Structure formats: structure tokens, C-alpha cells
Amino acid sequence: MFILKSRDRFWVNQLIIWVLYAIASSLVRLTYIHHDYDGPDTIIIIINTILGFGISSALGYYYHSLSLSQASRNLLIALSASVSSAFIWTFSSNWIYSLIDPVRWQDAHFSIYLVGVLNASFILLCWSAGYFSFKYYKQAQDQRQTMSELKIQAQQAKLQMLRYQVNPHFLFNTLASISDLIRDGENDAEDEMLGRMGDLLRIPLKSSPVDMVTLEEELKILDMYVQIEKVRFQDRLQYYCEADEASKPVLVPSLILQPLVENSIKYVVACSQEGGKINLSVFVRDERLIIQLSDSGKLCDQPLTGAGQGSTKLGLKNVQQRLKNIYEDDHEFTIGGTEFGGFTVEMNLPAYTPG
Secondary structure, three states, X not given: OOOOOHHHHHHHHHHHHHHHHHHHHHHHHHHHOXXXXXXXXXXXXXXXXXXXXXXXXXXXXXXXXXXXXXXXXXXXXXXXXXXXXXXXXXXHHHHHHHHHXXXXXXXXXXXXXXXXXXXXXXXXXXXXXXXXXHHHHHHHHHHHHHHHHHHHHHHHHHHHHHHHHHOHHHHHHHHHHHHHHHHOOOHHHHHHHHHHHHHHHHHHHHOOOOOEEEHHHHHHHHHHHHHHHHHHHHHHEEEEEEEOHHHOOOEEEOOOOHHHHHHHHHHHHOOOOOOEEEEEEEEEEOOEEEEEEEEOOOHHHOOOOOOOOOOOOOHHHHHHHHHHHHHOOOOEEEEEEOOOOOEEEEEEEEOOOOO
């Protein structure tokens, strides 16, 4: 299907509107003006249409720069801009008319200009109302689409986490480790691990797919995941987390950190006899939340897009897309390497807090 871009759609609509205006003006002159319809009338209609097209296009260019979030301000601007433009349109057209047909316009008086300004104001106000109505409709449509995409991606994140948790290999390895704890008589550790596993399994089923949670809650979820992985990898998995107090009440998308840690565990700890280190650092700087994750693996061994063979569906690419849909351009997501050859991810997000 052929779909016009926003700018092209504007110009197509402009042409249609002002061609219809010219046709309507011609019919009005044929119906209500008593003198014969002649050449000057045709030229006048063409000139008037061109002026209307140009002035409304200039208004559209100006309206495009306005923020749609300030509706009352936009209403006042549309009223004043339409009336001001109506004066320009009326006086310009009448001046051109007087040059084309000086005999007919030599007796022009104030009432002609007043009626012209009123008519032009009405036309431009209708045009402005149509412009803003379409823009607000388009904004609402885009917001609905973005929210729909966000819900789908957040749901995919939850389903991905749930899939990982009930993955037979994950369950087998974890239960085997718990079985070892029981055989060794470490009942307290076994009970604690079963509790963590149950809590982790319930997380994706508790909340809405588009929930924002505090960083403190997100870190608790992440810690449950890491503790279960430590049962599998034991000393091979070295995980360190530092978060300053100012960062803990900041809101973040739910389940946004787990895929990053999972990526490091998969490509550093699980693939190495010696295991590896994962460092997570979170702090607030200049009203921005900075999240830095690094590991001791080799950068070339890890997928930079989340689309590599064997990578999860969520991956880094899905995390990037979720951040883009939530924060639009008000965020940064950077992937790179450390000076020691490891893998790093840094997120720079707005430091929003509840309320």
C-alpha cells in the first residue's frame, strides 16, 4: 500500500482544500454576483486562492513548531494568528484586485474590507481548527501505538523471564544443587534457596506488563535471580552491586536489569572454567540515573545486538527498544569494552521518582 509521509500528506491536503475553495468561490460568484462572470473574476479567484494557500502554508509551518501539550496556549495563538493573517490576506487581495480591475474597485469602502476580513478570519480559523484536530488525532494515535508496542515488549520480557525460570535445564540444575545441599545436611540453605526460587517464579505473574518499579525493588529481583545462579556456578560467579541511596527510589522499567546480567552469566561465567566477575554500579548524577554493568569476559565473545546465535529473544536489542519506547530520546544506552577486555553496558535515564 502507498503511504504518504507526514509532510507529503500536508501538501496533498493543502492542494485539495484550496482547489475546493477555488471551485466554491466560482460557484458563489456565478450564483450571487449580478454582473457577468468575466476574465477578471477568474483571475481574482486564482489570486485569492494562491494567497490563501500561501498564508495557510505559513501558518502550518508556524503551528508545526508549537508543543501540542499546551492546548490553551495553542488556541490563543491560532485565534490571533488567523485574524492577523486574515488582515494580510484581505488587504493584499484587494490591492491586487484594484490593479487588475481599477474601475470596479475604485469605489471600495470600509464595509468591503470588514466583510473580507471576517470571511478570511472564518476560513483561516476553520483551517487552523482542522490542522490542530488532525495533529492531536495523530498524536493520540501514535501514543496508542507506542503504548501497544510497549505492552507487547514488556510482556515479552516477562514471558522470557518466566520461560528461563521454568526452563527444564534451569530447573534441573537448580534442583540438583538443592539436592546436594540436602545430602550435605544444609537444610537451612536448602529452605532459603527453595524460597528464593518460589519468589522468583511468582514475580512475572504479580504486576502489570508496563509497571515501573523503584530501583530498590528491581535490585531485589535481580539479587534473587543471581543467588539462584550462584547455586549452579558457586564461586565461579562473582557478582558485586553498588547503588547509592539517592538511586534507590528512582523508577525504572520492571525486569530491565536481569537480561543484562543474564547476558554476562551466559557469555562469561558459563563459558569459562574459572568463571567471571560481574560488577553493577548505580548512582544519580545531575538528576540522571546512571547504570553501569561490566564483566571480565572477552568483548568478542558476546553479542552486541542481542541477536547472536543462542541468545535469548529478549537480549540487549529488546532492552534498547523498551527504553526507546518509554523514554523516547531522553535516554542513552551504550555498549562497549573495558580496558581489561571485558564487556560494559551503560544506561543514562531520567531520575524519576514516585509522586
